[in-house]
Structure formats: structure tokens, C-alpha cells
Amino acid sequence: xxxxxxxxxxxxxxxxxxxxxxxxxxxxxxxxxxxxxxxxxxxxxxxxxxxxxxxxxxxxxxxxxxxxxxxxxxxxxxxxxxxxxxxxxxxxxxxxxxxxxxxxxxxxxxxxxxxxxxxxxxxxxxxxxxxxxxxxxxxxxxxxxxxxxxxxxxxxxxxxxxxxxxxxxxxxxxxxxxxxxxxxxxxxxxxxxxxxxxxxxxxxxxxxxxxxxxxxxxxxxxxxxxxxxxxxxxxxxxxxxxxxxxxxxxxxxxxxxxxxxxxxxxxxxxxxxxxxxxxxxxxxxxxxxx
Amino acid sequence: xxxxxxxxxxxxxxxxxxxxxxxxxxxxxxxxxxxxxxxxxxxxxxxxxxxxxxxxxxxxxxxxxxxxxxxxxxxxxxxxxxxxxxxxxxxxxxxxxxxxxxxxxxxxxxxxxxxxxxxxxxxxxxxxxxxxxxxxxxxxxxxxxxxxxxxxxxxxxxxxxxxxxxxxxxxxxxxxxxxxxxxxxxxxxxxxxxxxxxxxxxxxxxxxxxxxxxxxxxxxxxxxxxxxxxxxxxxxxxxxxxxxxxxxxxxxxxxxxxxxxxxxxxxxxxxxxxxxxxxxxxxxxxxxxxxxxxxxxxxxxxxxxxxxxxxxxxxxxxxxxxxxxxxxxxxxxxxxxxxxxxxxxxxxxxxxxxxxxxxxxxxxxxxxxxxxxxxxxxxxxxxxxxxxxxxx
Numbered sequence: 001x002x003x004x005x006x007x008x009x010x011x012x013x014x015x016x017x018x019x020x021x022x023x024x025x026x027x028x029x030x031x032x033x034x035x036x037x038x039x040x041x042x043x044x045x046x047x048x049x050x051x052x053x054x055x056x057x058x059x060x061x062x063x064x065x066x067x068x069x070x071x072x073x074x075x076x077x078x079x080x081x082x083x084x085x086x087x088x089x090x091x092x093x094x095x096x097x098x099x100x101x102x103x104x105x106x107x108x109x110x111x112x113x114x115x116x117x118x119x120x121x122x123x124x125x126x127x128x129x130x131x132x133x134x135x136x137x138x139x140x141x142x143x144x145x146x147x148x149x150x151x152x153x154x155x156x157x158x159x160x161x162x163x164x165x166x167x168x169x170x171x172x173x174x175x176x177x178x179x180x181x182x183x184x185x186x187x188x189x190x191x192x193x194x195x196x197x198x199x200x201x202x203x204x205x206x207x208x209x210x211x212x213x214x215x216x217x218x219x220x221x222x223x224x225x226x227x228x229x230x231x232x233x234x235x236x237x238x239x240x241x242x243x244x245x246x247x248x249x250x251x252x253x254x255x256x257x258x259x260x261x262x263x264x265x266x267x268x269x270x271x272x273x274x275x276x277x278x279x280x281x282x283x284x285x286x287x288x289x290x
Numbered sequence: 291x292x293x294x295x296x297x298x299x300x301x302x303x304x305x306x307x308x309x310x311x312x313x314x315x316x317x318x319x320x321x322x323x324x325x326x327x328x329x330x331x332x333x334x335x336x337x338x339x340x341x342x343x344x345x346x347x348x349x350x351x352x353x354x355x356x357x358x359x360x361x362x363x364x365x366x367x368x369x370x371x372x373x374x375x376x377x378x379x380x381x382x383x384x385x386x387x388x389x390x391x392x393x394x395x396x397x398x399x400x401x402x403x404x405x406x407x408x409x410x411x412x413x414x415x416x417x418x419x420x421x422x423x424x425x426x427x428x429x430x431x432x433x434x435x436x437x438x439x440x441x442x443x444x445x446x447x448x449x450x451x452x453x454x455x456x457x458x459x460x461x462x463x464x465x466x467x468x469x470x471x472x473x474x475x476x477x478x479x480x481x482x483x484x485x486x487x488x489x490x491x492x493x494x495x496x497x498x499x500x501x502x503x504x505x506x507x508x509x510x511x512x513x514x515x516x517x518x519x520x521x522x523x524x525x526x527x528x529x530x531x532x533x534x535x536x537x538x539x540x541x542x543x544x545x546x547x548x549x550x551x552x553x554x555x556x557x558x559x560x561x562x563x564x565x566x567x568x569x570x571x572x573x574x575x576x577x578x579x580x581x582x583x584x585x586x587x588x589x590x591x592x593x594x595x596x597x598x599x600x601x602x603x604x605x606x607x608x609x610x611x612x613x614x615x616x617x618x619x620x621x622x623x624x625x626x627x628x629x630x631x632x633x634x635x636x637x638x639x640x641x642x643x644x645x646x647x648x649x650x651x652x653x654x655x656x657x658x659x660x661x662x663x664x665x666x667x668x669x670x671x672x673x674x675x676x677x678x679x680x681x682x
Contacts, residue, residue: 252555
């Protein structure tokens with residue numbers, strides 16, 4: 001066997017230990033491929049030239065940062081905000097979705113700023129089911145971030161692999177919300193995969209700081225928790241969302257100061273909070289019972 | 291006699307064919323024309339919803355169980371039990387029995403024993419009695435919707451009726467794995483049965499809000515003790531000694547605010563609460579010039595640094611970044627007058643409040659509070675606008 005071939009084989013054998021495979025299962029077409037373009041090429045040239053200089057500056061900054069080889073270092077337990085909602089441009093990174101957007105319900109929600117410089121996610125949850133004969137349950141309102149981009153509007157992962165905890169400083173109304181971490185953006189088998197954990201709020205005038213370890217997030221597909229669980233890989237998070245779906249009609253308010261990440265001692269952490277043992281082959285469910 | 295019997299049989303046969311083959315346009319024209327008259331006699335009867343009670347009887351567990359018993363007596367071989375269960379599940383909330391395990395057990399008990407268990411591997415592999423399994427899954431789904439964790443008796447019942455190799459038992463296992471994990475996960479726990487009385491509920495809510503400070507004393511006032519009060523209602527108020535100390539430090543330069551009403555949800559109920567809030571405390575900003583080397587002390591030779599004067603007390607939990615919380619309350623009417631009574635009650639233990647200016651900052655009822663079953667929301671909003679205009 002030639003040396004090159006041996007290297008190739010060895011590298012491929014070791015690949016799973018060094019690289020996390022991408023969550024894509026097969027080739028994906030560009031999601032914008034079949035969409036009709038309402039504007040002509042001239043329009044794109046003119047509007048693209050406006051942001052071109054800005055995007056070039058961004059690219060230059062990114063390369064400077066890359067060549068500088070000096071990554072930020074943080075102390076143990078330090079809380080580093082990833083999303084602050086002090087200004088309007090920070091709040092514009094998030095948008096709201098409700099079931100009324102698809103005519104599948106009557107909930108309404110909005111994300112606005114407050115006087116003290118925080119984001120307020122508020123609206124009315126409505127569990128009435130539209131009479132279309134198909135919908136069975138209704139009542140959901142989601143606050144969700146746009147995917148992160150780098151220069152020239154290229155999408156990137158959030159890359160939170162260094163962190164162990166998600167920290168949220170919020171002031172709620174006593175309802176239970178759900179924190180959703182999206183792993184995939186495009187149309188794929190993994191499109192509806194979510195990592196979720198509930199966010200309990202106390203309610204009242206006092207702020208609360210909630211620390212959730214990434215090991216506690218559980219995987220769900222289209223909202224139903226899966227039997228086979230695995231730990232989230234925070235490197236490949238694309239979007240973060242906060243959802244309200246607690247089957248109770250009425251107004252809601254969740255004031256968020258920041259969404260942050262934190263790192264704690266690794267030996268205190270558990271790898272994964274739920275059981276991951278595999279059943280042996282040819283194992284019939286509940287075999288030999290009764 | 292014989293002719294009429296034959297004819298009735300034929301008509302029933304043809305009715306069946308007409309019902310099954312209308313879409314295929316199955317031709318019946320070859321048969322004699324007298325059938326046309328019979329076809330017109332075909333009537334469609336709706337299945338009767340046995341839970342739609344039209345009398346004045348109270349819809350409660352007793353009546354619900356009575357319906358189940360009536361079904362059992364009328365159908366000794368349990369014909370139509372799937373339809374009955376699915377109708378019953380729709381009315382569970384209406385009869386206020388959605389949190390009662392015995393009701394679900396009674397419904398589950400309608401399935402026949404030993405009939406639905408797969409007898410061999412092939413039956414188990416292809417879903418055995420799928421309609422019955424779906425129905426049982428609906429019961430379990432309904433229970434999980436209302437956070438009801440099935441018990442050992444339920445497990446035995448499922449094993450008796452469906453056996454272990456079915457979707458029903460799988461879902462049961464899933465529920466028993468996940469639901470106990472999250473049933474007590476909330477750090478802000480509530481009792482399983484919330485009180486129906488508004489005053490008791492408000493007491494629970496204020497306890498929950500003021501849970502940040504363990505020293506909080508919760509008092510219940512009756513406004514009729516005050517001769518000046520107009521609304522003779524109750525007031526639940528929470529304040530700790532630390533908040534009283536903070537009030538003493540107030541100068542009165544900035545007025546205190548009574549803000550509200552805010553909503554506190556204790557699912558599925560909600561209360562409205564108000565807060566007495568002041569301006570945020572300005573903390574001394576500590577600036578250390580790390581590049582300043584003009585005044586370094588040589589600790590190796592016994593020189594000591596001068597004690598810094600920047601030391602302050604740690605801020606208490608009531609000193610939030612956007613305001614200082616002095617007290618919070620819930621009243622029976624949430625009216626302006628009841629809040630005034632609350633302020634008067636607070637003055638008994640906080641005499642400083644008599645000289646501090648206090649402003650009411652009350653929110654108008656928002657459109658968010660519209661009754662969700664209201665057909666026309668704009669009409670309701672208009673009515674409220676009129677009401678608020680009159681009250682002002």
C-alpha cells in the first residue's frame with residue numbers, strides 16, 4: 001500500500017474522533033434556488049455596491065482577528081453575554097413567530113424595548129383551535145433569533161463549544177417558557193430537531209438569573225421528546241429561541257436582559273443528564289414481562 | 291309477509307350499496323323503479339353525544355361516572371366503547387374531572403380483557419387492533435396534557451388489556467420516564483390544588499413573589515378597619531425589615547411610585563399585583579488606575595497599603611438595577627382606592643411614608659385582557675374605551 005493511500009485510510013479511520021460530522025444527511029440545494037427574483041441584476045448591482053464596502057471592512061476585521069491568534073480568555077464562572085438587548089439594533093436580531101402566522105391559531109406576540117433597556121417579549125396566547133378540521137391544538141408564541149452571519153452575509157454556527165452553561169437574566173410572569181436551540185437551518189431530515197429545556201419564571205418585580213447546563217437539554221423532533229437522546233454539541237447551534245406553549249390562554253410578558261454563556265469546572269459537570277444506554281440487538285421491547 | 295320481509299332486506303342491501311358507492315356512481319338504474327321511492331326514505335341520524343347534558347344537573351364527577359355506568363349497563367358486550375371513550379375525553383374538562391386518575395381508569399376499564407393482546411409475533415409486529423390502541427393512546431395523551439402521572443395499577447391494566455408489545459405500553463414507559471423528571475423541576479413550586487378563593491390565591495402569589503427574601507412578613511389587611519376607605523375589601527401585603535430600612539433612607543427628592551397592575555400566573559389562574567417602587571440606588575463607582583505606579587508600597591519590607599475608602603455594603607435583593615422595591619400587594623378590587631388604603635396600612639409600620647410623596651402609576655386595562663371567546667374584539671375594545679373615559 002502506498003504511503004499516500006495508507007495516510008488517507010488512517011485519516012478517514014480517525015476522522016470520527018476529531019471531527020463531529022455535520023448534521024446534514026445528504027446534499028442540500030440552495031434554499032433560494034427556486035425562488036423567483038423580483039429584482040433585476042442592475043438592482044442587485046446597485047444595492048450590493050452599497051453594502052460591499054461595509055462587508056469588505058467586516059471581512060478585513062475578521063482576518064485581522066484570525067491572524068492575531070489571540071482568543072479571548074475568561075475566568076471560571078464568568079458570565080459572558082452573547083445577546084444583549086440594550087439597543088434597538090440588538091433587538092432586531094430577534095423576531096417573533098406565532099401560530100396565527102400560518103392561520104393555525106389566534107395567538108399574537110411582539111418583541112419591544114423597555115425604558116430601562118431590556119427586551120420585552122409580550123403578547124396574548126390563545127388556545128382556541130381554528131375550525132379547519134385539521135388542527136387539533138393551538139397556542140404557541142416563539143421569540144427566535146436570526147441566524148448569525150459573518151462577512152458577505154454568510155451563515156455561521158454560533159460556535160458555543162467552549163461553554164458549559166447557558167445563562168439568562170429575565171423577569172417573567174410566572175409562566176413556564178421553553179428554551180429551544182436549533183441545530184439545522186435548511187430543509188433536511190434534521191430540520192425539526194430541537195434541543196429544549198424549560199425556563200421557569202418566578203414572576204414579580206425581581207430579576208432572576210437562570211443557569212442551565214448544556215448537558216440538560218433534551219432532543220425533540222417536532223415537539224415530541226425522542227427516545228434516543230444525545231448531548232447537544234453547542235458548536236453547531238444555529239439559532240436560539242424562547243417559546244411559550246403552556247396551554248393556557250391569556251396575556252404573557254417576559255422581560256429579558258441578556259442571554260449569556262458561562263463556563264464552570266468540567267469535573268463538576270455531568271456529561272449528559274439522561275440515560276443513553278443502548279439496548280442489545282434483537283431486543284424486543286419489554287420482552288419477558290408478565 | 292314474506293314479500294315485505296324480502297323487500298326490507300333488499301332495501302337495506304341497496305342502502306348499504308348507495309352509501310358505499312356514491313362516489314363511484316354505482317348504477318342502480320337496472321333495478322326496478324320502485325327503489326327510487328325507498329331511496330328518498332334514507333335518513334341520516336347523528337350519533338348521540340351522551341355527555342351533552344341539557345338538564346340543570348351539576349356537571350361533576352358523580353354525573354360523569356353515572357354516564358359511564360349507564361353505558362356499561364346498556365352495552366353488556368361493550369359495543370361502541372371506542373366512540374364512547376373518545377366522546378368522554380372531549381368532555382373531561384367540562385366536567386372538571388381532568389385531574390382525576392380514577393376517571394381515566396374507569397374509561398380504560400371499558401376495553402375488553404384478553405381480547406386485544408397479540409397472541410404471536412406476527413400480530414405484535416403489525417399493530418394489533420390499531421383503532422383500540424389509538425383510543426388508548428388518546429387517553430394517555432390526555433393524562434399527560436394535564437400532568438397526570440399514571441400509577442402501578444394503570445400499568446397492570448395496560449398489560450392485562452394490551453400486553454407489553456404494543457404502542458400503548460411504550461407510551462406508558464415513555465411517560466413514566468419523562469414525567470417524574472420534570473414534575474418537580476420547577477424551583478417555584480405550587481400546591482397541586484390551587485385555592486379557589488381569590489384571597490387565598492393572592493396570598494400564595496405574594497408569597498411566591500417575595501420568596502426572594504426569606505424575612506418577608508406577609509400581612510392581610512381589611513379595608514373596613516379604615517373609616518376613610520370606600521372599597522371595603524381585603525389587601526394582601528408583603529414587606530421585610532430590610533425594605534423598611536431602605537424606606538428610612540429615602541430622602542423624598544424623587545417620589546415613590548405605586549405601579550401596576552402586573553399579572554402573575556399560577557397556572558391556570560392569574561392574579562394582579564402592585565408594587566411600591568422607588569428610584570434605583572446609585573452605587574459608588576470604584577475606579578482603580580492599574581497603570582498608576584507612583585504610589586506603590588513595598589510589602590516585602592513591611593509597608594502596608596492604605597485601607598481603601600471604597601467599601602460599601604453589598605446591595606440587598608430589593609435594590610434592583612431599575613428600581614428599589616419597597617413592598618408589593620394584591621387587593622380584592624385592584625382599584626385606586628384600595629391601593630390608597632394599602633398605603634395607609636403601610637404607614638402604621640413605616641411612619642416615614644407620611645412625609646414621602648407617592649405617585650400612582652397605574653396601567654389602563656390593555657386589549658390583551660379581552661375575553662378570548664369574544665366574537666368581536668373591536669367592539670369590546672370600544673366598550674372598554676368608553677368605560678375608561680367615564681371613570682376618568
